[in-house]
Amino acid sequence: MPNILMPALSPTMEEGKLAKWLVKEGDTVNPGDVLAEIETDKATMEVESVDSGVVKQLLVAEGTEGVKVNTPIALVLAEGEEAPAGGPSPAETAPEPAEAPAVPAEKAAEAAPSAAAAPAAPKFEAAADPDLPEGVEMVEMTVRQALNEAMAEEMRRDKDVFVMGEEVAEYQGAYKVTQGLLQEFGKERVIDTPITEHGFAGLATGAAFAGLKPIVEFMTWNFAMQAIDQIINSAAKQLYMSGGQVTAPMVFRGPNGAAARVAAQHSQDYSAWYSHIPGLTVIAPYSAADAKGLLKAAIRSPNPVVFLENEILYGSTSEVPKVDDYVLPIGKARVARKGNDVTIVSFSMGMRYATQATEKLVAAGVDVELIDLRTLRPLDIDTVVESVKKTGRCVTVEEGWPQGGIGAEIASRLMEHAFDYLDAPVTRVTGKDVPMPYAANLEKLALPSVDEVIAAVNAVTYRS
Amino acid sequence: MARKAVASKAKAQSNLPELTKDQELEAYRDMLLIRRFEEKAGQMYGMGLIGGFCHLYIGQEAVVTGVTMASRKGEDAQITGYRDHGHMLVMGLDPKGVMAELTGRQGGLSKGKGGSMHMFSNEHRFYGGNGIVGAQASLGTGLAFAAKYRGEDTVSLTYFGDGAANQGQVYESFNMAKLWKLPVVFIIENNKYAMGTSLERSAATTDLSKRGLSFDIPGEQVDGMDVRMTYDAARRAIEHARSGKGPYILEMLTYRYRGHSMSDPAKYRTKEEVSQYRQERDPIEHSKARILDLKYATEEDLKTIETEVRAIVTEAADFATNDPEPDASELWTDITIPA
Numbered sequence: 001m002p003n004i005l006m007p008a009l010s011p012t013m014e015e016g017k018l019a020k021w022l023v024k025e026g027d028t029v030n031p032g033d034v035l036a037e038i039e040t041d042k043a044t045m046e047v048e049s050v051d052s053g054v055v056k057q058l059l060v061a062e063g064t065e066g067v068k069v070n071t072p073i074a075l076v077l078a079e080g081e082e083a084p085a086g087g088p089s090p091a092e093t094a095p096e097p098a099e100a101p102a103v104p105a106e107k108a109a110e111a112a113p114s115a116a117a118a119p120a121a122p123k124f125e126a127a128a129d130p131d132l133p134e135g136v137e138m139v140e141m142t143v144r145q146a147l148n149e150a151m152a153e154e155m156r157r158d159k160d161v162f163v164m165g166e167e168v169a170e171y172q173g174a175y176k177v178t179q180g181l182l183q184e185f186g187k188e189r190v191i192d193t194p195i196t197e198h199g200f201a202g203l204a205t206g207a208a209f210a211g212l213k214p215i216v217e218f219m220t221w222n223f224a225m226q227a228i229d230q231i232i233n234s235a236a237k238q239l240y241m242s243g244g245q246v247t248a249p250m251v252f253r254g255p256n257g258a259a260a261r262v263a264a265q266h267s268q269d270y271s272a273w274y275s276h277i278p279g280l281t282v283i284a285p286y287s288a289a290d291a292k293g294l295l296k297a298a299i300r301s302p303n304p305v306v307f308l309e310n311e312i313l314y315g316s317t318s319e320v321p322k323v324d325d326y327v328l329p330i331g332k333a334r335v336a337r338k339g340n341d342v343t344i345v346s347f348s349m350g351m352r353y354a355t356q357a358t359e360k361l362v363a364a365g366v367d368v369e370l371i372d373l374r375t376l377r378p379l380d381i382d383t384v385v386e387s388v389k390k391t392g393r394c395v396t397v398e399e400g401w402p403q404g405g406i407g408a409e410i411a412s413r414l415m416e417h418a419f420d421y422l423d424a425p426v427t428r429v430t431g432k433d434v435p436m437p438y439a440a441n442l443e444k445l446a447l448p449s450v451d452e453v454i455a456a457v458n459a460v461t462y463r464s
Numbered sequence: 465m466a467r468k469a470v471a472s473k474a475k476a477q478s479n480l481p482e483l484t485k486d487q488e489l490e491a492y493r494d495m496l497l498i499r500r501f502e503e504k505a506g507q508m509y510g511m512g513l514i515g516g517f518c519h520l521y522i523g524q525e526a527v528v529t530g531v532t533m534a535s536r537k538g539e540d541a542q543i544t545g546y547r548d549h550g551h552m553l554v555m556g557l558d559p560k561g562v563m564a565e566l567t568g569r570q571g572g573l574s575k576g577k578g579g580s581m582h583m584f585s586n587e588h589r590f591y592g593g594n595g596i597v598g599a600q601a602s603l604g605t606g607l608a609f610a611a612k613y614r615g616e617d618t619v620s621l622t623y624f625g626d627g628a629a630n631q632g633q634v635y636e637s638f639n640m641a642k643l644w645k646l647p648v649v650f651i652i653e654n655n656k657y658a659m660g661t662s663l664e665r666s667a668a669t670t671d672l673s674k675r676g677l678s679f680d681i682p683g684e685q686v687d688g689m690d691v692r693m694t695y696d697a698a699r700r701a702i703e704h705a706r707s708g709k710g711p712y713i714l715e716m717l718t719y720r721y722r723g724h725s726m727s728d729p730a731k732y733r734t735k736e737e738v739s740q741y742r743q744e745r746d747p748i749e750h751s752k753a754r755i756l757d758l759k760y761a762t763e764e765d766l767k768t769i770e771t772e773v774r775a776i777v778t779e780a781a782d783f784a785t786n787d788p789e790p791d792a793s794e795l796w797t798d799i800t801i802p803a
C-alpha cells in the first residue's frame with residue numbers, strides 16, 4: 001500500500017491535526033522512520049513508516065487541522081513501484097467537508113436497518129417440575145439437611161464436584177450445612193480455606209475453567225463482597241468473552257439476608273444485586289424440597305450459579321419427596337396457592353411473611369394466589385403474568401431494599417406484559433431503605449412484616 | 465519470653481522491660497476492667513439482653529492495654545475488628561455507653577444502631593468496631609495517610625487477627641504503607657485461632673511478624689500475655705512510625721479463653737490448652753503477682769481496685785439494662801447527612 005493513511009490515536013478519534021512533517025518529498029525512508037507528528041486535543045503521536053521506499057508526495061500540508069482518520073496523507077513508493085493510476089491528488093485528499101452529502105437521517109437508517117436494531121433476546125423456557133411417582137413417600141427435613149443431602153448426592157455422583165470455604169471441613173460448616181462431608185469425601189474434596197474470599201473465589205473459578213465443578217461456600221454472602229469481582233468479572237462473563245469456549249460450571253452458595261441482630265455489615269440481601277448480572281443463574285429457595293432439588297440442579301448446571309440460602313430458614317422443616325434423584329428445573333416459579341383475588345409474589349425468607357399473611361387473608365375471605373419465584377435469574381415472569389391476568393393485582397414481598405429490587409423488576413415487567421390487566425398499582429413490601437440497625441425494636445421495623453403484606457393486599461384490593 | 469527481632473532495624477532490647485509503679489497499677493486496673501466487663505457481657509448475653517454476635521476479649525487484655533499505654537491517648541487513632549470492647553474501655557470510652565450499645569439501647573455509643581461490632585468515637589479517635597475481617601487493615605492505613613497528609617505526628621494503631629492476616633488487602637495496605645512511609649503500627653493479635661481454624665491450618669508461614677518482610681517493614685513477635693512486653697514493643701514501634709520511618713508490625717502472641725463468639729462449640733482445641741493458658745499465662749494474675757512482689761501495692765489496695773472496677777461494671781450493666789430502646793424515628797436517621 002503506497003498510501004500512508006491518517007492513523008487513529010484512540011478508539012474514539014475521528015480526526016486530528018497533521019502537526020509536522022519530518023520527511024520531505026524525495027526522501028528515502030526505512031521501516032520505523034518517523035514520517036510525521038499528529039495531534040489531537042488529548043495526545044500526540046508519531047507516524048512511522050512500515051516499508052522502505054521514497055516519499056513521492058506529501059498529500060496534506062503541515063499544520064492542517066481536522067484531517068479525518070484514514071485519509072491518505074502521503075504517497076510512499078518502493079523502489080521501482082509506480083504510482084497507482086488515478087492516485088490521489090492533493091485536492092482530492094484534502095480534509096473532507098464536515099457536512100457529508102445530505103442523506104436524510106431517516107433514509108440512512110432505512111438503508112442500514114441491521115445497524116440500528118438489536119435482535120430480540122431469546123426467550124427462556126423452563127421445564128415443569130418432574131412428576132412424582134404415585135404415592136411417593138414424603139420425608140420431613142430441615143432446609144439444612146436438604147442442602148447437605150444435595151451436596152452429598154452430587155459429590156457421590158461426580159468426582160469433579162468439591163466444596164471449599166471457611167470452616168466447611170473440620171468445623172463442619174459455620175452453620176453446619178456441610179456436616180459430615182469431610183468424613184465421607186475426605187480433605188481433598190472438602191477444603192477449609194484461609195479467610196481470603198477474593199482469593200478462593202478466584203481460585204475456584206479458575207478450577208472451574210479447567211473443568212472442575214466447585215461449590216464455594218461463603219460463610220455468609222456479606223463476605224462475598226470481598227469476592228464479588230471474581231464472581232461477576234470472571235465467572236459470570238467468561239462464557240461470553242470466550243465466544244462460548246470456556247465455562248465456569250460452579251456454585252457459589254451460603255446464607256443471604258438478615259440473620260438476627262447482627263447489624264448492618266452482616267445483614268444484607270443480595271438477591272437483586274446478583275440477579276442484575278447476565279451470565280449468572282440466581283436461585284433463592286424457601287422450602288426444603290426446593291432447596292434440595294434446586295441445589296442439585298445448580299451443581300449440575302454448566303453455568304455459574306449464585307445460590308442464596310437463609311440462615312433463619314436453615315432450621316425450618318418441610319416435606320421432601322423421597323426419590324432417588326430429586327432434581328428441579330431452574331427458572332420455574334412455583335404456585336404455592338391458587339387463588340383469584342390477588343397475586344403475592346415472593347421468594348426465600350420473604351415467603352415466610354407472604355405465607356403467614358396469606359393464611360390470615362384467606363381466613364378473612366381474600367382468595368390469594370401465592371407465587372414462590374425460587375429462581376431469580378432467569379426470572380419466570382410468565383407464571384406471574386398469567387396469574388396477574390387472572391387476579392389483576394400484585395403485591396411483591398422481599399427483604400431487600402426497594403430501589404432496583406426484585407419487586408421493582410416485577411412491577412416493571414408487569415407493566416410491559418400485563419398493563420391492561422392491572423386493576424391496581426403493583427405494590428412492593430420490602431426491607432426499609434436503611435442499613436440494618438442492631439437494636440431489637442429498630443431491626444424489627446427495618447424488616448418487612450406480615451402486617452405490611454396484609455396492608456398492601458388490602459390496599460390493592462381496595463378493602464382498607 | 466523471647467522477643468524476636470525480625471528485621472535488622474528492630475533494635476534488640478533487654479528481654480524484661482520494667483514498668484513504673486504507676487504504670488503497673490494502671491495496667492492492672494485497665495486489664496481488670498476489661499476482664500470484669502467482658503464477664504458481665506457474657507452473662508448478659510446468656511440472659512438475652514445482648515443479641516447477635518458478641519466476641520469477648522478475655523485473655524487478650526495485655527495487648528490493647530500495653531499498646532494504649534504506649535500511645536498518646538486521644539491523639540493516636542485506633543481501629544480494630546469486631547473483638548473491640550477492650551479497646552474502647554482502655555481508650556477511655558464510657559463503659560455505660562459500650563454496654564448500652566451491646567444491649568441496643570439509645571444511650572449506646574452508636575445509639576443502639578451498631579451493636580457489639582460497630583462502635584466508634586471521634587473524640588477518642590477510635591474508628592471501630594469493624595465486622596468484615598481484614599477491612600480495618602486498609603482503613604487503619606488510611607488513618608495514617610490522613611495524619612501524614614495533614615502533617616500531624618499522630619500514629620494509627622491498626623489491630624487485626626491471625627485469621628485476618630491472610631486477607632489480600634492486608635498486603636495491599638502493607639505495600640502502600642511502606643511506599644508512602646505512613647505512620648501506622650499493624651498489631652496482629654495472634655490468638656492462635658480464627659474461629660475454629662488454627663493458624664497452622666490456614667497459613668503457609670506462621671511467623672506473622674515476618675509478613676512485612678518483602679515490603680521491608682520491620683516486625684517482631686511479642687509475648688502478648690505480658691503487659692510489660694506489649695507496652696515496650698509498642699513504645700518502640702510507635703516511635704518508629706511517629707518519627708517518619710513508616711509502618712511497623714507487632715505480632716502479639718496471645719490467647720482467647722472464651723469461644724470465638726458466644727456460640728462456639730470449641731471442639732477445635734483441648735480443654736487442657738485453655739486451662740494451661742489461664743493458669744500459667746494469665747496477664748492479670750501475673751500483673752498482680754508482680755505488684756505484690758515489688759510492693760507497689762498491698763492485697764488490700766488491690767481489693768479496693770477490684771471493688772472500684774466492679775462498681776463501674778455494675779453501673780454500666782444497670783444502665784444498659786434500664787436505658788430505653790432507641791426511638792422508632794431513629795430508623796431513618798444517620799443514613800446520609802441532609803444537604
Ligand SMILES: Cc1ncc(C[n+]2csc(CCOP(=O)(O)OP(=O)(O)O)c2C)c(N)n1
Nearest residue numbers: 223547595596597625626627628657658659
Ligand atoms: C470477610 C469476612 N469473612 C469472614 C467473616 C466471618 N468471620 C468473623 S470472625 C472470623 C475469624 C477471624 O479470626 P481472626 O482474624 O484470627 O480474629 P479473632 O476472631 O481470633 O480475634 C471469621 C471467619 C467476616 N466477618 N468477614
Ligand SMILES: [Mg+2]
Nearest residue numbers: 625626657658
Ligand atoms: Mg484469631
